[in-house]
Amino acid sequence: MRRLPVYFLLDTSGSMFGEPIQALNNALSGMINTLRTDAQALDSLWISMITFNRDITELMPLTELVNFQLPEISCPQSGPTHTGMALEMLYEKVRTGVQKGTATQKADWKPLLFLFTDGKPSDILLYREMIPKIQSLNFGAIVACAAGHNANDMMLKELTDTVVHLDTADSNTLKQFFRWVSDTIEQGNKSMGTTDSISLPPPPQDIHLVI
């Protein structure tokens, strides 16, 4: 069976404390429940979640949707946003975890990456150092989501062309965003050229594509 590996990098820095982290938990749970009712996703989707604040945690190693159990995500009351360190961990995980095709091994579908943050990287040097490495992994799509007015869209633009901005990180907006994420995931397992990226469905109204 071909796996579609999907990685989530989730900002759990201090600014997410309180209502935002609650909203994130609810939205993720809604997304997983939606995906569970999708025949294609049940048959191919593998999900990993990595959270980042001062520390980087592999909250969920790459796990088949069928066996996936969403853990409760918590965050400290304060602390920096180590996005660069998160990319560093991701790079290793993807490099070793995603199967490439050989004559004797079935290739995975191109992996997808969703990065969610409400701030800007505190470790900006490392962040910039990791960008070309992440891009070299040839993801099917990298979607970066900047939530709230403190998130830095332009910094995310350095990582990927696809940056979406949410005005607030409230429950309703996050739900919309992650619903769109599940629509995007459903695009992920199709045959395409060796270098193409997947085409993204149009985002819902409260989600602005940053041009």
Next chain:
Amino acid sequence: MSSAKAYLKTLLSANNITVPDNRSGFFDTFCDSEHNQNIIEQILQNQKKLMENWQIRNRVQDIQDQNLSIPNGMVGKPYQFVIDRQQLRWSDVAIVDIAGLNEIGLQFDSSTNTISGMPVSSGDHKFIISYKLTQEGGVEAQYEKIASLIVNPDARSLWKNIPSDTHDTYWKEDDITSFGALGDKKIVVASKRGRSHANKGSFRDDGFRWLQHASGWGQVVLADGAGSAEYSRKGSEEACKAAVAYFKNKIDPAAFAEFDGLLAEQHQAADALTLRKINLWVYEKLGAAAFHIFKHLEQCAADMQVPLTQLHTTLIFTLFKKYGFGYAILSFGVGDCPIALIGKDESVTLMNWLDVGEYGGGTRFITMPEVFKSDKFATRFNFKLVDDFKYLVMMTDGIYDPKFEVEANLEKPERWKQFFNDLDGGNPDGTRVVFDAANDNIANELSQWMDFWSPGNHDDRTLAIIY
């Protein structure tokens, strides 16, 4: 010192009172009085009780906070999970019952701590574990812990079969079969829309054509439109059409006569020079055909006013002809659809190599100009001269992926044996395709066989077998 005395000492000292030596007799008398003894006894008992209560409640809280991970189930699939008390460090926990399981088709056996049964409804189900703590002895107190069990729907039940829109300009049949004579052989083909397309009501992207040319050559073409390209169904259709039309109308009949001559020469006295000429002929003539198909698709895209990439499709084709001394078989391919020649002795000859990328779905298409500029273009052609063959098999990745998985398996005769055994009814559904010249129902049989279930493999399926 008695426990009563020890307690009183501690109490006094906690109140900053020390008993001087000259009052130790007084202390003993005070302590030994029956009245005070009773009070102390009571206090000590209460303290003990309080400690026990604390320990029990604290333990209950521990259990409450503990993450109890119960593996997910699936609707209609037997489920069994043993709550491992040792692993949970629950040696003091006696589970009395679990409420809420019956509703979802499960039972709990408290003698073995096993949850089992057949889940009937999907969702994130909550249930209540009632338990006692063994350190409480015979006390009837019960505690409750809420746990959850995720039951996935059966993916098979979720696939919808939504017909495609027959009014669409580029509509094609969801399912199609074909059967007939090709030279002195028979051909059977079935092409089916994949479940991933049926689920959304989208179109079959695969295509095929075959034709017996007047020149004596039989031709079979398969194409697999890219899932990510909007009009790939049109691309695959047009590619097949153009491939057949080229050998019907465009090629100079004299060219075939030249080839016949070369083959006869080679048969009489095989030599390297003639073989080179044959290979050159194949390269030139089939290469021109491939380029013609590319140009045709380019024109189609221009007519449709869409980028050529929207017509992305893979393409394989074979031509074969019977001579007095055997069969000549020619092939060309771009993409990830294999062509295999199975000999009478069940030997396997792969006619083409596959374009497979580092990730799934990554392949090359006949619609990519770089294919024609690549050094490897010349290796996309093949020529074989054989006495006879048992089968000539062509398939799209919708068949290849579930049945052969990886490229290396295509070279293994045992995998082909398994494949034909599968076709012969060696499968869970017992569907059978009888390769007998007298069997007129073979196309239906093949179409039915191609409904096989394979988790994660829901692409369009096209399989052509010449026998």
